[in-house]
Amino acid sequence: MKKQPEDRGSELRALFFESANELLQALNEAGLELEARPTDEEVIRSIRRAVHTLKGDSAACGFHKLSEIAHELEDVLSPQVGKAKGAGLAEIVLAAADTFEAMLSSYQREVEPPPVEGLRAMIRGLLAPSEKNSAEQAVAASDEAQFDWSEYERLMISEALHRGETVYNVALRIDSNSVMRAAAFQLIRNVLHGCGTVIALRPEDNAAAATVEIVEAALASNSPEAQLRQRCKIPSIVSEVWMERATAADSADHELLGELLEAQAEKIAAATADHDEANAASKSANPNSVAATIAESILRVDAARIDAVMNLVGELIIGKSMLHRALTEFDKTHSRDPLRAKMADALAFQSRVLDELHKSVLKIRMVPVEQLFRRFPRVVRDVAKHCGKDVALEITGQNTDLDKGILDALAEPLTHIVRNAVDHGVEPADERLAAQKPVRGTVSLRAYHQGTQFVLEIKDDGRGIDLDRVRKHAVKTGLMKQTDVDRLPESEVLNLIFEPGFTTASEVTEVSGRGVGMDVVRTVLDRLKGTVHVFTQLGKGTTIQLRAPLTLASIQTLLFRVGGRLFAVPLSSVVEITRVTDMEIYRVDQREVLRLRDQILTLVRLNKLDRIHAVETPEKKKKNFVIVIGAAERRFGLLVDQMVGEEELVIKALPGELVASDLVSGASILGDGTVVLILNVPAVLSRLSRATPLGAIA
Secondary structure (H helix, E strand, O other): OOOOHHHHHHHHHHHHHHHHHHHHHHHHHHHHHHHHOOOOHHHHHHHHHHHHHHHHHHHHOOOHHHHHHHHHHHOOOOHHHHHHHOHHHHHHHHHHHHHHHHHHHHHHHOOOOOOOHHHHHHHHHHHOOOHHHHHHOOOOHHHHOOOOOOHHHHHHHHHHHHOOOOEEEEEEEEOOOOOOHHHHHHHHHHHHHHHOEEEEEEOOOOOHHHHOOEEEEEEEOOOOHHHHHHHHOOOOOEEEEEEEEOOHHHHHHHHHHHHHHHHHHHHHHHHOOOOOHHHHHHHHHOOOHHHHHHHHHOOOOOHHHHHHHHHHHHHHHHHHHHHHHHHHHHHHHOOOOHHHHHHHHHHHHHHHHHHHHHHHHHHHHEEEOHHHHOOHHHHHHHHHHHHOOOEEEEEEOOOOEEEHHHHHHHHHHHHHHHHHHHHHHOOOHHHHHHOOOOOOEEEEEEEEEEOOEEEEEEEEOOOOOOHHHHHHHHHHOOOOOHHHHHHOOHHHHHHHHHOOOOOOOOOOOOOOOOOOOHHHHHHHHHHOOOEEEEEEEOOOEEEEEEEEEOOOOEEEEEEEEEOOEEEEEEHHHEEEEEEEEHHHEEEEOOEEEEEEOOEEEEEEOHHHOOOOOOOOOOOOOOEEEEEEEEEOOEEEEEEEOEEEEEEEEEOEOOOOOOOOOOOEEEEEEOOOOOEEEEEOHHHHHHHHHOOOOOOOOO
16 A cells, blocks of 8 residues: 555655754754864764755755754854854854754644744854965965875876876865855866866865855866966956976875775685675675665664554563463473473473573664763853853763653753752862862763662762752741751752752753752652762762663562552562561651661561552551661661562552552552552652651661
């Protein structure tokens, strides 16, 4: 069945938005490079390629407003403008990236794109001639010409000289009175092609010629030099011509390299004469075959399809558990049946293949955290510039893999933390100098794996967090009473910054100060079944550590029963398991506690928490099981009725209408059909922290 035109159009637009986002990221990165090296021609060319691709693709999709402004931007993307305007060109590139992003967002939402007059005005301002440019026009073309040919172009010049041809380096100044520079450049190019073979040409196309004063060319010709000069001096177009001959001495190294390559090629050809001629011919005909093979091996797959496969693998794991239970029951009644051994072998083979399939699908979902980190050099640069600070960004561990769903979820909280680190953390230059620190502040991002968890650290070398100021603000805003605040340990005081609306900023700025950022961090980490921890030292800096599971697809758990219900807790959160009698449980501040190795541990009964009710009355036992749960420096104990054992569970998200408690993060199904509720450890910790401070063990 053929696709309808509208179906093909929607598919084309979806591909365009995907590739356009990658182009915008490349544009941001190249803009930051250009800001550091405004005269780097290779960076400018890479920006032009990205803009040119965006222009063509947007026009093909019917987004003409975006295509037009991209075309106008191309006019200023030339090495000459970079040399003349310096950082001004980089500023326009970064502003264009923001404008393009806003336009793409509007096109995706099918609304009218925002106005682009601001970017247009910046482009016109950069193209306007300055007094400095007028003065430079008096400089001779011979002084301005660089003839900075690429390695390939120098090799082509060397080969032409080796064949006995005469090669000239030609510089032509375009007349200052010429209005249509692009048309003038096209005429010059036609004349040069008529004079001989053009080996190299700068600029390379009409778009870049709009702001060019000098045209450079490497020309191989057998015509006399005087005749070439006469033909190149086009009336009203070219005001000055300068010409020199490229000598053999300039290309001796390239000739020697060519001879060495030819000799090496002959040796390789002789050594591989017995190999398949067809394979050799195909490889020599296409030197880029390796790159092409790599490009063709990359397949773009929608994340929803991978999630569907992961869901099916989860069902297979449940089926494997059902078979295991069935085999166990069969073994009880038919232990000597010869069929039993065959069934066990088949089940073991199926389990091994299924485990490999599960691991393979999980690896497909994993992507390097570099995809997340790439956006932050621009974020740090913009916030630092707005605040008038000099801040450098250091990144390590960008190749660390993480589940794509978790990576996307961490983008917003990480942005809030990085912006706060630059705005609140790093001090202004005068403060840093007074504290004997370098003027340039540093914000670092570090990612790594620790067991079954992914750890992301955001560190700054700024002023640190003033705990006394946090305490005073908590009392002032009515968040806590003075007596309660005084009893809080340092770790709990630092956690107050994640409360909604909490901020210690003295004024509200465009960057921060409203207290609506850090609470998002905790909310997202709770949803991911992760944790967030803050470490600070006054005057030295602050480190915020985000911890999340490597994947949300499956988890190793410890199963237990409370009030007739079956629960599971992530095995990575379990510190130890102990048994206590009722006599060993005390009440302090209306809270049950346990003394464990000279430390006080808060106890929790799940059936007494909100919206988690028992379905049966447990039997009275002499000793109770206590599962000690830990997250960083915080600990609490779960009083449970019965221990069941360890099990790898495939997590199933539960709709809100089924589970009304935030203490349950998901569910799973065992092989016998029993539903297991997975405990949300961060939510339990958060619930307990809002009341009496938690006890902890070392």
